[in-house]
Amino acid sequence: MEAHRLAGATLLVGRVLPELSDNCGPSGPYVDPAETEADNGLFVPGTAASVLRQYGFVAAWTYCRTDGADRVTTMMVAELSDPASAVAAADALLGTLAVAGFTETELPNLPEARALIRKQGGAVDLHVMLPVNRMLGYAYHSDVDSDRARTDAAPVMAAQGELLADFQPTPQDRVAGLDPDPFNLESRVLDPPAALTNLSGSYGLTSYLRVAISPDTEEGLLTENNFIGSYLKQSEEQDGLSYQMVVYEFDSLPDADEAYLGFKAIEEGEFDNRTAFVVPELPTTPCYYFPQQEGSSLLYQRCYVRVRGYLASVDIGGITDPADTAMMRTLLREQRAKVDN
Structure with a gap:
């Protein structure tokens, strides 16, 4: 911590x-x-x-x-x-x-x-x-x-x-007695199907910005929408795939809705390599795939889901076929249920 x-x-x-x-x-x-x-x-x-x-x-x-x-x-x-x-x-x-x-x-x-x-x-x-x-x-x-x-x-x-x-x-x-879960969010984050890395854990606003995809934009977005805290679980690579789940808590459902739309705007407005895809069970959920690294044939998938005052993202790295959404569909469904516990 x-x-x-x-x-x-x-x-x-x-x-x-x-x-x-x-x-x-x-x-x-x-x-x-x-x-x-x-x-x-x-x-x-x-x-x-x-x-x-x-x-x-x-x-x-x-x-x-x-x-x-x-x-x-x-x-x-x-x-x-x-x-x-x-x-x-x-x-x-x-x-x-x-x-x-x-x-x-x-x-x-x-x-x-x-x-x-x-x-x-x-x-x-x-x-x-x-x-x-x-x-x-x-x-x-x-x-x-x-x-x-x-x-x-x-x-x-x-x-x-x-x-x-x-x-x-x-x-x-x-140090050893620091609360590892000060926002009480760990139980709402799905455990990825592989061992966790040290990046996993609780983040307040200032710490979270160091793992954010767009620190400046996200700082304004989270601050304006009464961000409370977040919890991240990132996995080691297993069978060629890696995983990351993040749950964000906001003060209210309207705040979470605004953040949900804000992250969608970041993905679509600040990055030119995103391709949208649809998860049939949640057709309005923002989902994207993009190169895992510049010039790489491996892909990264990311989806967002909002439940009450919580926003969750699910990432999968190492995807070889953009049409292969089976794992994402499973994890997104399980993460949505986990947030709603």
């Missing part, structure tokens, strides 16, 4: 660099230092896990945005045991990251940040560390222009530092 709290303290990069508007990876929570070097890890093996463990790692969140071409920014916010440990971890991590070709550099108007830069061929890599109290902010920025990389990283890290200064970490002896 603390990792999900950290999501709300992680910078939405697109608000500082709006041209970085596409999702990328890694993104999401780390609840064990080893995960920072695993398949969805931000660091290469042998560079970060032991350092984070040594300095009292509690949890972390990562968030990645790209322009789809030359520029990528990945943020990580990590909670450590105390302010001295955050400073020491920043120093130690920079030491492990200072491989051949990296040199120390400074960011414009941000002397408190420590940075390493490397220009190799046509690529520029920039590592930046900024400890704030018990928190450690880290950014990895990739570009083709070293001056632009530094110029971009400075306001990003300054904004990240402000978020960290405002964040109140949970006292360490209380």
Whole structure:
């Protein structure tokens, strides 16, 4: 749960660099230092896990945005045991990251940040560390222009530092006792037919925006319609398929209706790769399929359903035939019944 709290303290990069508007990876929570070097890890093996463990790692969140071409920014916010440990971890991590070709550099108007830069061929890599109290902010920025990389990283890290200064970490002896379901929504979310990932769990508004498909639009939509909270269940891949179910609670049926229409407008108005399809049992339900990744032959399906003051979405990844809606029909029917429990 603390990792999900950290999501709300992680910078939405697109608000500082709006041209970085596409999702990328890694993104999401780390609840064990080893995960920072695993398949969805931000660091290469042998560079970060032991350092984070040594300095009292509690949890972390990562968030990645790209322009789809030359520029990528990945943020990580990590909670450590105390302010001295955050400073020491920043120093130690920079030491492990200072491989051949990296040199120390400074960011414009941000002397408190420590940075390493490397220009190799046509690529520029920039590592930046900024400890704030018990928190450690880290950014990895990739570009083709070293001056632009530094110029971009400075306001990003300054904004990240402000978020960290405002964040109140949970006292360490209380982390294990945090309520995993503060909005009492877990029982309304269908269990996917595969093991859950660490992304699964409860999200308030600020944390949810880090997993939203359109953070800026959704923030206005949810705020205006009295959003209460959400609960997400995401699965590991099994037999080539992955699943994600989300339930949102609103203050009233009219609020949920407006949100339902708002998500439909986002899918149809902000993305040009959506193809609508119909679930016969629920013919008015907004359903779409689209490429799972750019250039991929695999498809992603998503449907929305509204029940009283609740809105639910069901996603299936790894679909090979757009006409294959059997699993979606089953899961959507079961999710609708689960919300209505």
